[in-house]
Amino acid sequence: MNALDVSQLKKTYKDFTFGEVTFSLPQGCILGLLGENGAGKSTLIKLLLGLIRPESGCVSFYGKALSPNDAAWREDVGVVLDEVGMPGCLTAKEIGRVLAPMYRNWDAATYSALLSRLSVPADRPFEALSRGMKMKLGIAAALAHSPKLLLLDEATNGIDPVSRDDVNDLLSEFTRDETHAVLISSHIVSDLEKICDYVAFLHNGKLVLWEEKDRLQEEYALLHCPREALSDYDRVAIVAETHTPYGAKALVRRDMVPSDAPLSPVSLEELFVLLVKGGTRA
Amino acid sequence: MKGLLRKDLYMAWRYCRSYLLILLVFSVLSIWGESSFLLSYPMFFAGIIPVTLISYDEKSRWNAYAATLPCSRAQCVSVKYLVTLLCILGTTLVLLLFQTIGMAVRDGFSADRYMLTGCLIPAAGILVPALLLPAVFRFGAEKGRIAYFAVVIAFFVLLALLDLFLHPEDAAAPAGFLPTWVCLTALACAALLFAASWMLSVLLYKKRDL
Numbered sequence: 001m002n003a004l005d006v007s008q009l010k011k012t013y014k015d016f017t018f019g020e021v022t023f024s025l026p027q028g029c030i031l032g033l034l035g036e037n038g039a040g041k042s043t044l045i046k047l048l049l050g051l052i053r054p055e056s057g058c059v060s061f062y063g064k065a066l067s068p069n070d071a072a073w074r075e076d077v078g079v080v081l082d083e084v085g086m087p088g089c090l091t092a093k094e095i096g097r098v099l100a101p102m103y104r105n106w107d108a109a110t111y112s113a114l115l116s117r118l119s120v121p122a123d124r125p126f127e128a129l130s131r132g133m134k135m136k137l138g139i140a141a142a143l144a145h146s147p148k149l150l151l152l153d154e155a156t157n158g159i160d161p162v163s164r165d166d167v168n169d170l171l172s173e174f175t176r177d178e179t180h181a182v183l184i185s186s187h188i189v190s191d192l193e194k195i196c197d198y199v200a201f202l203h204n205g206k207l208v209l210w211e212e213k214d215r216l217q218e219e220y221a222l223l224h225c226p227r228e229a230l231s232d233y234d235r236v237a238i239v240a241e242t243h244t245p246y247g248a249k250a251l252v253r254r255d256m257v258p259s260d261a262p263l264s265p266v267s268l269e270e271l272f273v274l275l276v277k278g279g280t281r282a
Numbered sequence: 283m284k285g286l287l288r289k290d291l292y293m294a295w296r297y298c299r300s301y302l303l304i305l306l307v308f309s310v311l312s313i314w315g316e317s318s319f320l321l322s323y324p325m326f327f328a329g330i331i332p333v334t335l336i337s338y339d340e341k342s343r344w345n346a347y348a349a350t351l352p353c354s355r356a357q358c359v360s361v362k363y364l365v366t367l368l369c370i371l372g373t374t375l376v377l378l379l380f381q382t383i384g385m386a387v388r389d390g391f392s393a394d395r396y397m398l399t400g401c402l403i404p405a406a407g408i409l410v411p412a413l414l415l416p417a418v419f420r421f422g423a424e425k426g427r428i429a430y431f432a433v434v435i436a437f438f439v440l441l442a443l444l445d446l447f448l449h450p451e452d453a454a455a456p457a458g459f460l461p462t463w464v465c466l467t468a469l470a471c472a473a474l475l476f477a478a479s480w481m482l483s484v485l486l487y488k489k490r491d492l
Contacts, residue, residue, distance in 0.1 A: 049350050052491040069488065074352040085347025087289060087338065089296040098292070102285040102351050126342075151350075 001063045003027045003149050003181035009047055009057035018043045018205040020057060025149075025198065027062075028178035030171060032192030032213075033185035034272050035202035041185040042082060044202065045153045048183075049079065062148070075104055078142030080155040084134045088127030092120055092137050096144075103145035111144035118166060131158035139167055143174065150174060152184040156191055164188070168195050189269040199268060201275055208275050213268070221263040222270060223250045233257055240274045251275070286353060286361040289344075290335055294365065297338060298331050309376055313384035321377055321399055322441045325407035326434075328373040332362045333414055333430065337423035346492045356484045359419060363480045366411045374404045393462075401465040405472035410437055412472070412479040420486040 002024040010019035018040045025031045035041045046052045048059055050066070059066050061073050086095050092115055100106045115122055118136040126134060135155050142150060150171070156164050172195055174180050186192055192199065199216060201209040211219070220239065223230075227248045230241065237256030242249050251266060251274045266274075305324040312320040339345045348358050381399045385391045410433055417429035 046346075046492070051346055051349050053489075069354065071352050071354045074350060077350070079347070079350040081343065081346055081350070083343040083346075085343040085345075087293055087344050088342050089338075090289070090292055094292055098285045098289040099351070100285065101288070102353060 005060040007058050010055050012055055021207045023200055023210040025181050025183055027181055028175055029197040030175055030182040030195050031198040032196035033200050036276055039202040040205040041202055042153055045151055076148040078147035078150045080138035080142050080152045082154040084138040086126045089125055091123050091125055093122045105146045107144055114140035135159055148180055150182040156186055171195055189272055193268040203276055220251055220266050221254045222266045223252045223263055242277055283357050290365050293335055301327050305376055309380035312380055321403045325373055325403050328369040329407045329410035331369045332366045332411055333418055336418055340423050349492050355488050359483045359487045370404055370407050397465040401469040405468045408472040408476050412476045416479055416482045419483040
């Protein structure tokens with residue numbers, strides 16, 4: 001059973017259409033959600049949480065279809081939104097006192113330990129914290145009630161590299177329990193590359209790619225060649241391409257190009273940039 | 283709900299402390315003053331405390347975060363109505379206390395004065411949030427400001443009419459006062475409007491994208 005099953009989720013705005021998007025997040029896995037600004041990452045997370053109403057589609061949480069006004073499942077979900085959302089005048093300690101009666105499984109000792117581990121001051125008002133500290137407080141609050149699923153929207157952005165590493169360690173520890181899962185959106189592709197098991201690319205509200213990270217690197221490669229040489233390759237093999245005065249760079253399917261083709265491994269960042277800038281043929 | 287209420291009480295204490303000073307100053311002045319303005323002004327402020335809290339919630343994006351917590355949208359709305367009632371009730375009790383002191387030191391106890399302070403002023407105070415909150419829950423505190431100005435104008439027009447009725451220009455005319463049943467009916471109507479406002483706000487907030 002998957003932690004999350006998203007099927008044909010769609011939302012239309014005046015100037016933007018999200019979806020239809022379909023994907024799954026298996027238990028014990030971390031899914032990294034990539035996409036440029038305005039691609040629909042936050043929209044997806046808001047749709048999953050019921051903050052905005054989908055026009056069609058459905059979401060299942062551990063096999064149970066969710067209804068828009070179902071609040072009970074949120075007992076098992078830890079959330080960090082891009083602006084965290086804690087009241088500015090409250091300290092971390094007070095936020096703990098506010099959240100404690102809301103969750104059946106709230107553990108004040110875990111919350112306190114997480115604040116210490118992430119070096120978040122307990123007595124400073126939220127509005128006086130740096131963005132990184134705010135995010136870390138949000139992560140501590142999200143983990144303090146033993147959730148099964150974590151939904152993190154740009155939660156590691158604005159955190160310094162050392163603290164980001166601490167957060168990444170926390171996420172890896174979290175998914176050591178094979179019933180847990182994490183969906184994290186970020187611009188920091190290198191972090192996602194380190195911790196994710198699955199990767200989803202959103203572009204202009206559409207899910208361009210959803211794949212196991214290791215399979216992506218097995219299936220795809222970078223082809224560097226003169227621009228005119230690209231025409232020698234099967235067009236179906238070329239997923240995306242960009243051109244420079246020095247030649248062409250193309251994202252290709254490894255199994256569809258000759259074995260002697262000048263291929264190099266593709267990083268997640270290159271894959272992301274090529275899919276966005278190079279158009280897609282997938 | 284307990285957590286939501288606790289959060290609002292923390293915020294009210296931090297952001298609305300100056301209101302306590304207003305309440306104290308106007309309550310003390312009302313010992314000697316006759317104008318119902320001295321009673322209505324702090325009541326008006328008590329009624330807009332929840333709107334102020336919603337405005338801070340939206341600024342910090344708490345409204346979106348709260349929608350990710352295991353509480354329903356109806357509870358998020360209800361807690362603001364509960365805070366409103368607490369503010370109105372607290373203000374009424376303080377005003378009644380100071381009015382009692384005023385009557386004791388001045389011209390003796392008057393049932394009319396109690397009716398004004400205990401029924402009419404709270405009824406007018408309830409009207410403000412009852413009219414404002416559905417617009418604020420539907421459109422947000424920023425857009426809801428249009429409703430805010432309309433309600434402020436309506437409140438002070440009502441207040442002026444009340445003052446005129448209780449203290450007519452013509453000194454020869456006896457200072458009129460509404461019969462007890464009218465005062466109680468006004469309070470009951472305000473309470474009904476408040477309940478209808480609460481249900482409407484729940485309905486509107488459930489449909490709102492955050």
